Amino acid sequence: MSKAITSRAQDYSQWYNDLVLKAELADYSAVRGCMVIKPYGFALWENMRDALDKMFKDTGHVNAYFPLFVPKSLFEVEEKNAEGFAKECAIVTHYRLKADPNQKGKLIVDPEAKLEEELVIRSTSEAIIWNTYKNWIQSYRDLPILVNQWANVVRWEMRTRLFLRTAEFLWQEGHTAHATRAEAIAETERMLDVYADFVENWMAVPVIKGIKTPNERFAGAEDTYCIEALMQDGKALQAGTSHFLGQNFAKAFDVKFSDRENKLDYVWATSWGVSTRLIGALVMAHSDDDGLILPPRVAPIQVVIVPIYKGEKQKSAIDNKVNAIVKELKNAGIRVKYDDSDQARPGWKFAEYEMKGVPLRMAIGARDLEQGVAELARRDTKEKKSVSLDKITAIIPLELADIQQQLFDRAHTFRNAHITPVDSWEEFVKVLDSKTGFVAAHWDGTPETEEAIKEKTKATIRCIPLNNPAEIGACILTGKPSAQRVLFARAY
């Protein structure tokens, strides 16, 4: 492990890559565009997944699992959705290899084993799920269906980045079916709230809830709701989406139900998802030039304890005291690690756990023991203080809660300071280039203008915020009338 990562000021992209690798969140693999999530990174994902999963269950959802493969004929049933994804689909065409007659020890695709129908590897599961729901739904009594699945999906991206965009990634996708339009919209909004709640309160990343413009909308949806977060370099990142699918999929897959009056109608649908991309958001929202900074609620290790000693005698005295503290903290539900390995010296451990973003470090040596204290160091502020051993197990949960809150506050202050209202094109370009962040500007509401702005500035409309105040103005580009400001930004 080398001693430093590229600084953010020097090269933000390189900083991010260095950090993900050196904090051991992930590794590159032999497969183009696919990464290995390492145990530490996966532990982080498990914490996020478990918290989300509980929130889904608490809102009445159940988990299920659908196939990885989607027959091409099913995939293409909902045309808009199929077209939207067509360019990035991986396809299975054969089901067997055989020994290469010309090269010993090599295998070739067996031309005899061509599939009658190609299988598309899911880029999302609407098709296979709605094909299944058709069989599950006859009457309003079968509704709503509130199913979620944790799965991998494949989107053949041309340009990839660890966690932010990879060819294969892990996510959850919720797919619900409802009897009424209003109920489906309520579900779409409810799950957006769940996402916002999770990202803000667990990941300590503030988000803006909004609706996508038609250009940015999920193919096959009537409305796409999103939560948008802001990274430290001033670029926006879509952290989650919730789609109101209307009756598009029900009509495409012919999913009808009888209502109370025995009238047949198409089912109303939603789908919603967040992915391992959230880990990228987490890294870029909080971390610094010394490494990762993790919010306590999702950190794999919340407290690390490092002993400082000379000789076995001191070590066992420290062990004695620390073991009791560890036990007490574990009983309080705190994820604590006592790193008493003699393989590395304290200074090395300090740097290592800072790189890995452990929120709190407790260092304890013979001198501390004599005085009945230990040193507590916060990862977020680098602040150190001496704490009485009698009080330390009471103080640690309070410190963790404070770190969680301060990380959010810091990100929130930064985010709010980077929402800039502008009223002229010159200002618009200037803010995007220098200050960065979200730019609140008037837009004439046409896809053409949105596209033109994107071509000129690389900024896209991230969302139209929910509860956006009405305000009469003139479009930043065309000068045509506009009824509200929308949020532009350059985005990941």
Add this chain to the structure above:
RNA sequence: CGGGAGGUAGUUCAGCCCGGUAGAAUACCUGGUUUGGGACCAGGGGGUCGCAGGUUCGAAUCCUGUCCUCCCGACCA
């Protein structure tokens, strides 16, 4: 997918132009001294130079192909 850069010890890199027994730092192993911010001394092990072909008496080095990564662009519901 287009342009550029790169792949040599676990890691970071030198060597390549101009072909001739594969190097450094760090990490690792052994022993000892150490331990309050990435310790020190001594000794030691480790690389078919991304992979596959070709040229050559001889290839890390030259040529061709291919795979993976990074940067810029196109693309990204």
